[in-house]
Amino acid sequence: MRNSNRQWILRKRPVGDIKPGDLELVESPIPVPGPGQFLARTVYLSLDPTNRIWMSDIEQYMPPVGLGDVMRGGTLSVVEQSNNPDFKPGDIVSGISGWQEYDVMSGGQKMPKGPAPLPAYMSVLGMTGATAYFGLLDIGKPQLGETVVVSAAAGAVGSIVGQIAKLKGCRVVGIAGSDEKCRHVVEDFGFDACINYKKENIRDALKRECPGGIDVDFENVGGEIFEAILENINMKARIVLCGMISGYNAEGQIRGPANFSMILMKRARIEGFIIIDYFPRLGEFFAEMGAWVAQGKVKYDTHIVKGMDNALSALNLLFTGGNTGKLLVQASEEP
Amino acid sequence: MRNSNRQWILRKRPVGDIKPGDLELVESPIPVPGPGQFLARTVYLSLDPTNRIWMSDIEQYMPPVGLGDVMRGGTLSVVEQSNNPDFKPGDIVSGISGWQEYDVMSGGQKMPKGPAPLPAYMSVLGMTGATAYFGLLDIGKPQLGETVVVSAAAGAVGSIVGQIAKLKGCRVVGIAGSDEKCRHVVEDFGFDACINYKKENIRDALKRECPGGIDVDFENVGGEIFEAILENINMKARIVLCGMISGYNAEGQIRGPANFSMILMKRARIEGFIIIDYFPRLGEFFAEMGAWVAQGKVKYDTHIVKGMDNALSALNLLFTGGNTGKLLVQASEEP
DSSP, X not given: OOSOEEEEEEOSOOSSSOOTTSEEEEXXXXXXXXXXXEEEEEEEEEOOTHHHHHHSOSSOSSOOXXXXXXXXXXXXXXXXXXXXXXXXXXXXXXEOOOSBSEEEESOOEXXXXXXXXXXXXXXXXXXXXXXXXXXXXXXXXXXXXXXXXXXXXXXXXXXXXXXXXXXXXXXXXXXXXXXXHHHHHHHTTOOSEXXXXXXXXXXXXXXXXXXXXXXXXXXXXXXHHHHHHHTTEEEEEEEEEOOOGGGTTSSSSOOOOTTTHHHHHTTOEEEEOOGGGGGGGHHHHHHHHHHHHHTTSSOXXXXXXXXXXXXXXXXXXXXXXXXXXXXXXXXXXXX | OOSOEEEEEEOSXXXXXXXXXXXXXXXXXXXXXXXXXXXXXXXXEEOOTHHHHHHSOSSOSSOOOOTTSBOOOOEEEEEEEESOTTOXXXXXXXXXXXXXXXXXXXXXXXXXSSSSOHXXXXXXXXXXXXXXXXXXXXXXXXXXXXXXXXXXXXXXXXXXXXXXXXXXXXXEEEEESSHHHHXXXXXXXXXXXXXXXXXXXXXXXXXXXXXXXXXXXXXXXXXXXXXXXXXXXXXXXXXXXXXXXXXXXSSXXXXXXXXXXXXXXXXXXXXEOOGGGGGGGHHHHHHHHHHHHHTTSSOOOEEEEEOGGGHHHHHHHHHHTOOOBEEEEEOSOXX
């Protein structure tokens, strides 16, 4: 064990794509826990599209990460030393330690050992799965026989959204960026169809795969893909606005779709949604999703990149479509 | 009585502003009712922003008006001759006879005589009032003490929305295009404040007049005014998308706001809404609004232009802000 804590510091707010120098990897001494605190060693760091939002200073749902601060990120850590009787060495703790190898914490959510592999708590049984679950069911409200479209279908959230929609008796059409991802989405996750938007005219393909129109759109992407979906929505369609990754590297705010008037004409509903609002209801999610995962009804992928020093290059995979499933950095070995 | 029926025929789909030659005023013989039909003389024709949508062929909520057809419009007519035992000469009938002085009809909604002046049935007690009522209450769901913003506040719908919001205990801030309209909205309709968007920076003025942020936006205008509103919305804000008149004379579809990402960040809800979906519930509206009007709790304006030949120039008032309150063409005398 090196006696240093590697940390990614936000130095500049990226303009457009993240550039060298926007974040800097620094080494500092491993911190020492004070009274009531414990030292947590990061095992897994979650990389999510929203990380790019936190780097910017556009209006957002949490304060942006401060310049000079450690980059924010969800983590699963193991307790190494503790001055807190509630946390013992070896305990697994979920928190927001950020992009660093060690953190001093005063509390956190202890995770059970055993029922599922640790990466599951960072994906299907973590915020990713909860985002899919509440976004689709509570906002999208899919009904038996309806057609649900999921963009970024091979992604961490999208792949789970599609599987839940299938469990609810919907026709599910995914959109992804390669034939291999589409094959995976249909064969392994059970979507009814998947459109490779890099190969096909997305508007034509949506008309073909959604002959009855689109009732629910779980929107992860925004931009032209969202416009093509809007063109095909049914009356009273519901659009779960979970993310708009296509716009995150753009400068400034994210534009609405060019065919926004479809919302009026089709009396559709767009609703923005961020998982933190559902924290009081996580119990519902753990109960139902835990059972689905245990029964093999919901599957999940993890894409694990090793080493905290690779966090920044790994994050970029989200914007280039280089990952399939939940993207994690493994910063150290599981206990 | 001239023995001719003046009719406005849609000849070309307007590109941008409506131009001479897009619609043509023609004279044809007064039609003769067949078996089961009656001849209806138009008394009032409703002019509404949505008329401009019907002239275009963008994706919309009813079929566009066909080229060569009489322009569509809501009407209040008097029965002149009848071969239908349910409709007697002198009866007042609400329908969609369009931009013409006479129509042959087979049915329609008979209106009561007496309780309110006829123009009220084309405004506060008609589709205009119902749009304000269901849009605000059913979609906007304003709560006691919340702040409601209404664009086109001096307009037919906006002026009623604001009065209902006041009855529900909200702070109500209007946006209109002249000091005179703003004075009218505050002094006569009881809004708490009104912003003249032609004189003030709308973003700054909204911050001043909505110090607690905006909870409900009843959106009639779209464009830059909508963007300024979005910039000031609160968490879980509701945007009742009733219309986007600022975009109706633009070519093609209507763009979404430049700061669309606010919907995500504030977990807001945008919901499109068209009154025809509420036809099954009109009884609720008539009961409650009828009482409010009778008690003087809700006031209304009508702006009446005489002569069917003036329908097209009158319609333009909606786009230049030349009217205050419900815009009607009076095509013939009340019976």
